[in-house]
Amino acid sequence: xxxxxxxxxxxxxxxxxxxxxxxxxxxxxxxxxxxxxxxxxxxxxxxxxxxxxxxxxxxxxxxxxxxxxxxxxxxxxxxxxxxxxxxxxxxxxxxxxxxxxxxxxxxxxxxxxxxxxxxxxxxxxxxxxxxxxxxxxxxxxxxxxxxxxxxxxxxxxxxxxxxxxxxxxxxxxxxxxxxxxxxxxxxxxxxxxxxxxxxxxxxxxxxxxxxxxxxxxxxxxxxxxxxxxxxxxxxxxxxxxxxxx
Amino acid sequence: xxxxxxxxxxxxxxxxxxxxxxxxxxxxxxxxxxxxxxxxxxxxxxxxxxxxxxxxxxxxxxxxxxxxxxxxxxxxxxxxxxxxxxxxxxxxxxxxxxxxxxxxxxxxxxxxxxxxxxxxxxxxxxxxxxxxxxxxxxxxxxxxxxxxxxxxxxxxxxxxxxxxxxxxxxxxxxxxxxxxxxxxxxxxxxxxxxxxxxxxxxxxxxxxxxxxxxxxxxxxxxxxxxxxxxxxxxxxxxxxxxxxxxxxxxxxxxxxxxxxxxxxxxxxxxxxxxxxxxxxxxxxxxxx
Amino acid sequence: xxxxxxxxxxxxxxxxxxxxxxxxxxxxxxxxxxxxxxxxxxxxxxxxxxxxxxxxxxxxxxxxxxxxxxxxxxxxxxxxxxxxxxxxxxxxxxxxxxxxxxxxxxxxxxxxxxxxxxxxxxxxxxxxxxxxxxxxxxxxxxxxxxxxxxxxxxxxxxxxxxxxxxxxxxxxxxxxxxxxxxxxxxxxxxxxxxxxxxxxxxxxxxxxxxxxxxxxxxxxxxxxxxxxxxxxxxxxxxxxxxxxxxxxxxxxxxxxxxxxxxxxxxxxxxxxxxxxxxxxxxxxxxxxxxxxxxxxxxxxxxxxxxxxx
Numbered sequence: 061x062x063x064x065x066x067x068x069x070x071x072x073x074x075x076x077x078x079x080x081x082x083x084x085x086x087x088x089x090x091x092x093x094x095x096x097x098x099x100x101x102x103x104x105x106x107x108x109x110x111x112x113x114x115x116x117x118x119x120x121x122x123x124x125x126x127x128x129x130x131x132x133x134x135x136x137x138x139x140x141x142x143x144x145x146x147x148x149x150x151x152x153x154x155x156x157x158x159x160x161x162x163x164x165x166x167x168x169x170x171x172x173x174x175x176x177x178x179x180x181x182x183x184x185x186x187x188x189x190x191x192x193x194x195x196x197x198x199x200x201x202x203x204x205x206x207x208x209x210x211x212x213x214x215x216x217x218x219x220x221x222x223x224x225x226x227x228x229x230x231x232x233x234x235x236x237x238x239x240x241x242x243x244x245x246x247x248x249x250x251x252x253x254x255x256x257x258x259x260x261x262x263x264x265x266x267x268x269x270x271x272x273x274x275x276x277x278x279x280x281x282x283x284x285x286x287x288x289x290x291x292x293x294x295x296x297x298x299x300x301x302x303x304x305x
Numbered sequence: 306x307x308x309x310x311x312x313x314x315x316x317x318x319x320x321x322x323x324x325x326x327x328x329x330x331x332x333x334x335x336x337x338x339x340x341x342x343x344x345x346x347x348x349x350x351x352x353x354x355x356x357x358x359x360x361x362x363x364x365x366x367x368x369x370x371x372x373x374x375x376x377x378x379x380x381x382x383x384x385x386x387x388x389x390x391x392x393x394x395x396x397x398x399x400x401x402x403x404x405x406x407x408x409x410x411x412x413x414x415x416x417x418x419x420x421x422x423x424x425x426x427x428x429x430x431x432x433x434x435x436x437x438x439x440x441x442x443x444x445x446x447x448x449x450x451x452x453x454x455x456x457x458x459x460x461x462x463x464x465x466x467x468x469x470x471x472x473x474x475x476x477x478x479x480x481x482x483x484x485x486x487x488x489x490x491x492x493x494x495x496x497x498x499x500x501x502x503x504x505x506x507x508x509x510x511x512x513x514x515x516x517x518x519x520x521x522x523x524x525x526x527x528x529x530x531x532x533x534x535x536x537x538x539x540x541x542x543x544x545x546x547x548x549x550x551x552x553x554x555x556x557x558x559x560x561x562x563x564x565x566x567x568x569x570x571x572x573x574x575x576x577x578x579x580x581x582x583x584x585x586x587x588x589x590x591x592x593x
Numbered sequence: 594x595x596x597x598x599x600x601x602x603x604x605x606x607x608x609x610x611x612x613x614x615x616x617x618x619x620x621x622x623x624x625x626x627x628x629x630x631x632x633x634x635x636x637x638x639x640x641x642x643x644x645x646x647x648x649x650x651x652x653x654x655x656x657x658x659x660x661x662x663x664x665x666x667x668x669x670x671x672x673x674x675x676x677x678x679x680x681x682x683x684x685x686x687x688x689x690x691x692x693x694x695x696x697x698x699x700x701x702x703x704x705x706x707x708x709x710x711x712x713x714x715x716x717x718x719x720x721x722x723x724x725x726x727x728x729x730x731x732x733x734x735x736x737x738x739x740x741x742x743x744x745x746x747x748x749x750x751x752x753x754x755x756x757x758x759x760x761x762x763x764x765x766x767x768x769x770x771x772x773x774x775x776x777x778x779x780x781x782x783x784x785x786x787x788x789x790x791x792x793x794x795x796x797x798x799x800x801x802x803x804x805x806x807x808x809x810x811x812x813x814x815x816x817x818x819x820x821x822x823x824x825x826x827x828x829x830x831x832x833x834x835x836x837x838x839x840x841x842x843x844x845x846x847x848x849x850x851x852x853x854x855x856x857x858x859x860x861x862x863x864x865x866x867x868x869x870x871x872x873x874x875x876x877x878x879x880x881x882x883x884x885x886x887x888x889x890x891x892x893x894x895x896x897x898x899x900x901x902x
Contacts, residue, residue, distance in 0.1 A: 102716075132796070135791055151784055160792065160794070162792075343704055403701075405883065407840075419874065419877075531712060570715045571719075579709040
């Protein structure tokens with residue numbers, strides 16, 4: 061699935077959070093968006109996911125303008141996401157969280173029937189196992205730690221078998237073990253799944269991303285391969301100047 | 306011209322009714338704005354004033370003055386009580402607060418009516434207020450004209466307090482952004498409690514002043530609460546200026562509307578309220 | 594799940610046979626209002642407890658169901674099942690018509706929109722005299738028949754059993770639906786709406802379904818009200834009713850349909866029975882119940898633990 065942002069601008073009142081950004085993510089590309097705090101990274105993800113609409117410019121999925129399509133329809137079209145604050149339904153078990161997330165894009169229908177739903181849960185358990193959280197399956201998500209919720213949320217996003225996966229700081233708040241596990245899981249995704257990753261942790265980005273876009277004050281400062289971006293003098297000055305990351 | 310002339314008396318009546326509602330509802334809209342609390346006991350605070358009027362007004366100016374002071378003070382105490390009781394429920398959300406205030410309204414209403422006796426009570430205002438005067442060829446009841454004058458003065462004074470004093474500035478800031486207020490070193494909860502007390506006092510004052518319009522009785526708390534809610538919603542939650550316009554509009558619907566379109570007027574208020582809520586819930590930033 | 598249904602069946606049997614054996618006919622008649630208000634309260638537990646949408650306007654579909662039943666009965670349709678289907682449909686249609694407005698709102702705004710709708714309907718009940726009889730209400734409603742051609746239910750015990758059976762059936766269906774994965778969908782939407790949207794769920798549609806279900810339950814309750822008192826007036830359906838059923842649902846530990854029913858019995862007993870010993874102070878007792886519910890049953894209001902299906 062290919063994603064194109066063309067001249068996308070997003071303003072909140074006086075503040076321009078995202079300013080005439082062009083972005084191109086090809087089928088199967090692992091693309092990282094980095095930049096200092098307030099660079100507009102999370103807004104960019106929200107624009108792709110459909111929770112925020114661009115003031116001007118277009119977001120295209122496989123060449124089709126998404127326009128005012130809401131987040132739920134975009135999700136059914138194959139865009140999955142995680143949130144900066146891991147989002148889970150607190151009163152439901154981790155397993156039910158994953159199963160509910162798999163529901164809208166699953167091949168079978170009729171999950172309101174308990175027997176069908178059990179099949180959905182079997183698949184969900186598999187996803188929890190892949191992210192290394194199978195032992196949490198029966199715990200209410202509200203009782204999990206921050207890092208555990210992140211894993212459950214990631215399993216939920218993957219269980220929808222997305223074609224485009226949006227990750228908002230997936231490594232934040234994870235232990236080193238959890239983080240390594242996460243890299244392994246993401247590296248093991250089917251090759252055709254595109255990933256847009258917003259992250260502060262440069263090591264994490266380096267391990268996954270084939271291309272990087274650097275945002276600064278809402279604008280694209282640089283984009284290209286990790287090596288090319290790392291060598292860019294402008295990028296170096298922004299990062300060394302702010303000591304961010 | 307003939308239409309205006311024929312309906313001048315109910316129209317003026319409507320302004321009086323509207324201004325009365327504004328004084329009664331101002332506290333409710335600020336309580337909503339500063340604390341996001343749906344205060345279902347607000348109508349009861351109004352009736353505190355009404356029952357004070359019934360008990361203390363004996364047809365003399367001194368009695369009326371006494372009732373004004375006592376009614377305002379008693380309703381202010383009621384507001385303080387509400388502030389104290391809802392404070393622990395802050396984190397528990399709208400439902401808990403709404404239920405609590407509704408329960409307090411039931412208790413307060415019961416205590417008031419059992420102390421004063423059931424049924425609608427007569428209130429004896431000074432004779433000078435009960436007459437009417439001839440103005441531009443129409444007879445206007447003196448009480449309504451006096452009500453317009455007093456309520457307009459109260460609205461003006463309230464506006465001055467809100468815009469020119471530090472307390473008023475704090476209230477306005479809390480409506481806009483409670484977090485900013487706490488950064489300035491004032492606890493928004495104290496502002497909210499202050500608003501509940503002042504709003505209660507205003508409601509009690511309105512209860513005394515408006516006793517000839519909506520008098521003390523078993524149904525008046527609900528009437529005032531529902532009309533105030535309509536005013537608050539139509540005026541924009543937390544907006545005092547909006548509440549003034551909405552209150553006068555509601556007053557006109559209740560008087561002029563009943564004369565011009567008796568079949569439609571009763572529905573108009575709640576339809577307008579629902580409509581306003583729907584329109585506002587579609588504004589950007591609140592995606593459904 | 595199965596245990597819940599068995600408990601429900603046992604309770605139903607108890608209510609059907611043990612209670613009439615112990616209580617006199619007159620006392621049974623006093624329990625009857627709990628049947629009418631119970632189903633709207635169950636609806637609130639679904640809508641507010643499970644789906645997370647607070648409401649102060651369930652008096653509206655209750656009124657629609659009650660007046661529909663009263664009008665049908667006066668027109669000669671006195672068969673119970675037909676009345677119940679008509680009342681549930683009327684309540685559901687009302688919810689379908691007003692739902693798009695309600696399900697957009699959350700929190701205090703939702704409370705106020707539903708309150709406004711409730712007041713609109715109560716106003717219509719009081720003013721639309723040609724249909725509703727105005728403030729006098731509709732009286733002289735013929736008794737209900739169990740089935741086509743059956744004899745009218747006039748004795749208190751038979752009437753009571755009819756109310757119990759209808760309530761138990763409606764409650765059973767509600768528990769089944771909530772226990773199915775659909776109940777999980779509603780809980781997920783309540784817990785984290787954005788998460789559910791991001792997964793591709795039509796959250797607005799789920800809320801609308803819950804609102805329609807609650808409307809149908811309230812409509813059924815309206816039918817039972819008319820059956821039980823052979824009379825309906827605007828006093829039965831206003832703001833007071835809406836807040837009572839909300840209180841009942843909260844007392845029962847909101848989100849639990851059976852609890853909502855128990856809460857209704859408690860509310861009705863306090864309002865009608867205790868108040869009979871202390872005349873004129875029904876509102877005081879109810880108010881104390883509201884305050885106690887908020888302070889003493891915080892778990893009933895905020896935290897709901899769900900069973901897995």
